[in-house]
């Protein structure tokens with residue numbers, strides 16, 4: 195069976211039609227409400243219903259499970275279109291699709307048929323729960339445990355900063371099944387964790403930007419799961435499943451690659467072209483088409499980096515370095531550009547009446563989330579050295 199997401203293609207006419215539908219929806223439904231919802235930090239319930247209707251919660255899930263089965267390149271273009279007007283809303287389906295991908299790529303046949311159809315329709319929505327209060331970049335330092343108990347597991351611990359944590363109902367949950375294992379990743383496992391007794395939201399986390407999508411602290415106290423919820427049914431694969439494996443496609447040996455947290459976890463997520471589109475919106479918001487055109491050229495290059503990484507991903511090639519480069523370049527540019535834009539617009543840039551201040555608040559997250567930019571630099575450097583690109 196082919197790897198989920200990889201080796202896919204789409205007829206150009208179908209892609210154009212899909213993107214035009216997305217454009218129309220963004221123009222009519224997303225753009226008009228973005229500022230108001232962001233300022234109120236209000237969850238866009240109606241937008242989520244529309245996203246269900248558009249099939250976005252199943253965008254990358256295979257058609258056999260009810261999804262659209264889109265290639266990464268098309269998916270990246272969709273996120274690009276939406277991010278131009280409201281970046282935060284893309285996190286609602288993007289985090290969700292990471293959960294779906296973990297199940298589709300590593301789950302047992304029973305897990306796939308039990309969960310994927312309901313994830314594809316958006317009936318169940320969720321995300322990826324990896325980060326803990328004391329373990330972000332160094333994921334192998336997590337403390338949450340799952341202790342075997344009869345036919346199931348008892349889980350205890352806390353996760354933090356989990357996107358969709360409050361509104362979502364199911365998460366891919368990274369835990370230690372063997373806290374003493376050495377190397378540490380060998381004791382880590384990934385579970386499908388629906389909200390039920392023993393699983394509660396601690397609190398909603400307040401943020402500088404990236405508003406409206408909920409970021410939650412999740413608390414697990416004697417939370418019981420059947421062994422059927424262990425993704426793939428084998429302990430000790432969780433680190434690989436939650437990081438390298440989710441992004442890079444086939445590692446025939448099934449071994450975790452030697453890489454720091456999310457060094458690749460986010461490869462697919464890094465195909466999200468949000469940052470360069472924050473940049474583009476920024477320029478459009480300047481109301482000066484000539485200036486937008488002039489500055490638009492480097493923006494186009496950033497897009498090419500993203501689409502190049504997506505194309506590699508679709509062809510089944512390893513692309514963590516390319517995706518890391520696209521992420522690093524685009525997000526640093528987005529941050530720099532949001533500050534410049536604020537300066538260029540003077541008082542108007544600082545005003546809540548315009549979008550510049552929102553872009554200025556949203557941009558820093560791009561350098562932190564989905565593998566910090568410091569980690570991207572390390573990954574890129576290691577790959578370049580390995581490939582003999584640096585003497």
Ligand SMILES: Cc1cc2nc3c(=O)[nH]c(=O)nc-3n(C[C@H](O)[C@H](O)[C@H](O)COP(=O)(O)OP(=O)(O)OC[C@H]3O[C@@H](n4cnc5c(N)ncnc54)[C@H](O)[C@@H]3O)c2cc1C
Nearest residue numbers: 322323324325329330331332355356357563564566568569
């Ligand atoms: C809005 C938001 C949404 C998020 N959504 C999710 C989610 O859905 N699921 C989830 O699991 N997590 C999520 N996160 C958590 C996010 O992935 C982490 O914040 C991120 O991985 C960084 O971890 P940390 O915050 O613990 O910082 P740390 O790991 O403590 O890093 C602090 C600084 O040290 C640097 N650093 C750390 N280690 C090294 C190293 N070895 N070499 C060089 N520099 C290093 C980092 O680059 C960073 O600059 C989210 C975070 C935010 C803010």
